[in-house]
């Protein structure tokens with residue numbers, strides 16, 4: 001067959017077959033998502049709701065950046081090198097100032113695998129995360145998340161490598177970077193046991209990480225309802241007026257308040273039926289009925305059973 005083809009075509013096909021594996025080393029670029037200025041100089045790129053998929057290329061979080069006097073700070077640049085490149089394009093569409101620091105709110109890779117793109121563009125800047133997050137990365141939690149992300153996106157995030165934080169951010173830290181004041185808030189047993197929240201007191205903004213989501217459920221497998229509620233109370237105790245959740249739209253105090261209401265209703269209902277001697281299976285339909293206001297959240301069916309199980313275990317463990 002090949003013998004009948006013109007030689008230039010054979011050469012072309014040979015070259016193509018050599019190039020194909022190299023091209024497959026990397027998933028496709030992520031197209032631009034809109035940037036929203038949520039407070040003066042504070043920008044958020046709100047990712048699609050839902051879980052990582054082929055369609056969203058694993059992009060589901062809310063990368064954000066803050067433009068200071070002589071530099072920019074980035075918060076949770078996203079889930080892959082491709083998302084990070086998109087976020088840097090959006091940063092440059094707003095300002096020519098350099099990125100001077102990155103903050104990662106917690107261990108879940110949909111928030112920080114894009115560090116790679118930032119590291120490539122700015123090799124020497126600090127990347128901050130909580131000490132617990134850094135320990136979890138050492139344990140291999142990042143790699144496990146990356147494998148899951150690869151599977152769920154069918155390789156869309158290919159080319160992404162783990163670039164974890166090298167700098168520690170701790171509760172009570174107050175930093176000044178590029179003229180921006182940054183306060184770190186941390187509650188140990190919240191969404192993932194590694195969750196920092198970032199307060200910008202002058203901008204009256206708090207980045208909540210996954211301690212709060214809007215119209216969507218958080219993964220509670222490595223957190224506690226009680227600790228998550230305490231973290232939200234910490235955020236609500238600030239003077240902030242604008243609250244940026246880990247997933248879903250930014251808004252006012254009602255954003256953390258609504259998520260708090262979900263968590264506290266779930267925990268209180270489970271505790272009530274636990275006292276009455278019901279199993280988690282028996283209480284499920286009653287609790288679902290009480291959770292009426294949250295039925296329109298994304299993936300209600302997928303999450304609710306798991307959350308009831310986890311709240312049940314938490315209520316049980318608190319007895320000892």
Ligand SMILES: [Zn+2]
Nearest residue numbers: 108191192210
């Ligand atoms: Zn998370």
